Amino acid sequence: xxxxxxxxxxxxxxxxxxxxxxxxxxxxxxxxxxxxxxxxxxxxxxxxxxxxxxxxxxxxxxxxxxxxxxxxxxxxxxxxxxxxxxxxxxxxxxxxxxxxxxxxxxxxxxxxxxxxxxxxxxxxxxxxxxxxxxxxxxxxxxxxxxxxxxxxxxxxxxxxxxxxxxxxxxxxxxxxxxxxxxxxxxxxxxxxxxxxxxxxxxxxxxxxxxxxxxxxxxxxxxxxxxxxxxxxxxxxxxxxxxxxxxxxxxxxxxxxxxxxxxxxxxxxxxxxxxxxxxxxxxxxxxxxxxxxxxxxxxxxxxxxxxxxxxxxxxxxxxxxxxxxxxxxxxxxxxxxxxxxxxxxxxxxxxxxxxxxxxxxxxxxxxxxxxxxxxxxxxxxxxxxxxxxxxxxxxxxxxxxxxxxxxxxxxxxxxxxxxx
Amino acid sequence: xxxxxxxxxxxxxxxxxxxxxxxxxxxxxxxxxxxxxxxxxxxxxxxxxxxxxxxxxxxxxxxxxxxxxxxxxxxxxxxxxxxxxxxxxxxxxxxxxxxxxxxxxxxxxxxxxxx
Numbered sequence: 432x433x434x435x436x437x438x439x440x441x442x443x444x445x446x447x448x449x450x451x452x453x454x455x456x457x458x459x460x461x462x463x464x465x466x467x468x469x470x471x472x473x474x475x476x477x478x479x480x481x482x483x484x485x486x487x488x489x490x491x492x493x494x495x496x497x498x499x500x501x502x503x504x505x506x507x508x509x510x511x512x513x514x515x516x517x518x519x520x521x522x523x524x525x526x527x528x529x530x531x532x533x534x535x536x537x538x539x540x541x542x543x544x545x546x547x548x549x550x551x552x553x554x555x556x557x558x559x560x561x562x563x564x565x566x567x568x569x570x571x572x573x574x575x576x577x578x579x580x581x582x583x584x585x586x587x588x589x590x591x592x593x594x595x596x597x598x599x600x601x602x603x604x605x606x607x608x609x610x611x612x613x614x615x616x617x618x619x620x621x622x623x624x625x626x627x628x629x630x631x632x633x634x635x636x637x638x639x640x641x642x643x644x645x646x647x648x649x650x651x652x653x654x655x656x657x658x659x660x661x662x663x664x665x666x667x668x669x670x671x672x673x674x675x676x677x678x679x680x681x682x683x684x685x686x687x688x689x690x691x692x693x694x695x696x697x698x699x700x701x702x703x704x705x706x707x708x709x710x711x712x713x714x715x716x717x718x719x720x721x722x723x724x725x726x727x728x729x730x731x732x733x734x735x736x737x738x739x740x741x742x743x744x745x746x747x748x749x750x751x752x753x754x755x756x757x758x759x760x761x762x763x764x765x766x767x768x769x770x771x772x773x774x775x776x777x778x779x780x781x782x783x784x785x786x787x788x789x790x791x792x793x794x795x796x797x798x799x800x801x802x803x804x805x806x807x808x809x810x811x812x813x814x815x816x817x818x819x820x821x822x823x824x825x826x827x828x829x830x831x832x833x834x835x836x837x838x839x840x841x842x843x844x845x846x847x848x849x850x
Numbered sequence: 851x852x853x854x855x856x857x858x859x860x861x862x863x864x865x866x867x868x869x870x871x872x873x874x875x876x877x878x879x880x881x882x883x884x885x886x887x888x889x890x891x892x893x894x895x896x897x898x899x900x901x902x903x904x905x906x907x908x909x910x911x912x913x914x915x916x917x918x919x920x921x922x923x924x925x926x927x928x929x930x931x932x933x934x935x936x937x938x939x940x941x942x943x944x945x946x947x948x949x950x951x952x953x954x955x956x957x958x959x960x961x962x963x964x965x
Contacts, residue, residue, distance in 0.1 A: 436874065441870035442870045442874070470864070478898070480877055480898065567871075
């Protein structure tokens with residue numbers, strides 16, 4: 432019996448092939464390229480049924496090279512925008528583009544293209560998942576809990592923007608690199624969060640999104656010009672969060688908070704990897720929001736038990752984070768920490784600065800925090816009222832079950848630190 | 851032992867917008883199924899068919915070229931196997947990977963001519 436193929440081999444290779452072929456033919460031919468790549472995988476899936484090649488990856492790379500000729504013929508037949516592939520680009524040069532380092536380079540170009548300011552921020556994630564990560568429209572829709580139609584529209588809009596702006600397929604240089612990198616990191620962070628906070632019943636989809644985000648971030652770290660402190664910090668943060676992915680839900684897919692999580696299930700190798708990346712991240716004067724988030728995540732991981740958590744330190748990092756990134760959700764967390772440390776006056780001061788609308792879909796967290804606050808300060812009637820409000824506004828079914836359970840147990844304290 | 855053919859009828863992958871991930875997992879299931887039959891020593895042959903059709907029909911031998919996208923269903927491939935009877939083949943056909951796509955396995959016995 433032949434060995435099983437690598438997990439996600441097709442998906443990853445699809446992203447690689449689309450990127451390399453785009454480097455050869457240009458972004459304006461993305462449609463033809465994606466069709467050709469899709470065709471390759473259909474053919475592989477049919478012919479490998481009987482016999483798998485000895486070196487599947489080499490087989491796929493060879494197939495991608497063959498597609499270069501196919502696409503060239505297609506374009507020639509169409510006679511529009513025939514690429515100047517013959518001008519100084521010979522077969523040897525094309526072969527070089529299929530070297531591992533060059534494939535990574537092409538993938539980075541695709542990530543930077545997906546995060547170009549000409550693309551609507553909402554379209555960037557879908558476009559990146561489709562082209563760099565090899566997800567289908569259906570998979571993106573199910574990962575982002577959105578309709579397939581919506582994803583189709585986003586992809587169309589992204590392509591149109593790329594065509595209209597006649598974007599070049601490259602990694603920006605100098606000052607442009609820094610700006611675009613911010614957007615790249617944000618997209619990777621969002622892809623991760625979609626996976627990490629998803630209430631999709633499909634555990635696989637969640638892990639896939641988190642894994643993709645880590646993989647793409649790793650690509651940044653492999654590239655000389657993007658080996659930057661904030662990239663290391665994000666990678667470290669993603670490692671810390673991923674380490675808890677398994678412990679975050681129980682066998683019935685119920686959300687477990689930090690208090691309930693079995694800390695023995697935390698994945699040590701990922702924590703260690705995150706720690707070593709953090710050492711590289713802090714070789715800088717300037718800390719990004721990812722530095723602070725990673726520091727907070729690390730602090731939670733350091734505690735042997737929930738009771739051992741160093742709230743003062745976490746509170747300190749949140750202060751710094753809030754200064755850099757004044758978001759209502761940070762303020763809410765600061766209020767919750769103050770409740771933990773029994774600094775009720777401070778907690779109340781934070782809560783007073785907030786309105787439930789500030790937190791949009793996560794307004795239930797605001798009500799839950801208030802319920803905690805009132806429960807801790809012996810105002811049970813008000814606590815119950817707030818908990819009811821939380822239950823009325825929560826949309827995520829897993830979170831709702833979590834709140835209901837607390838309600839039944841008559842235990843108000845809502846624990847936020849499962850993030 | 852008799853000879854049977856399992857004929858696979860339904861939609862083609864090419865018309866379903868399938869993802870590389872999905873294709874890989876189906877391919878692995880097909881591969882495992884084929885290996886299982888081979889191990890049992892019952893597999894006699896089989897092929898996948900391309901989605902192009904040239905249809906010749908009627909006394910005028912009218913010719914139409916079609917692709918899988920233009921027909922409701924298409925024969926996608928077949929396996930030729932040895933088995934005791936229809937029930938035994940039905941058991942084997944349970945591992946067909948594409949039922950969830952609405953695809954079908956038709957089991958047919960190879961006719962033997964007795965003199």
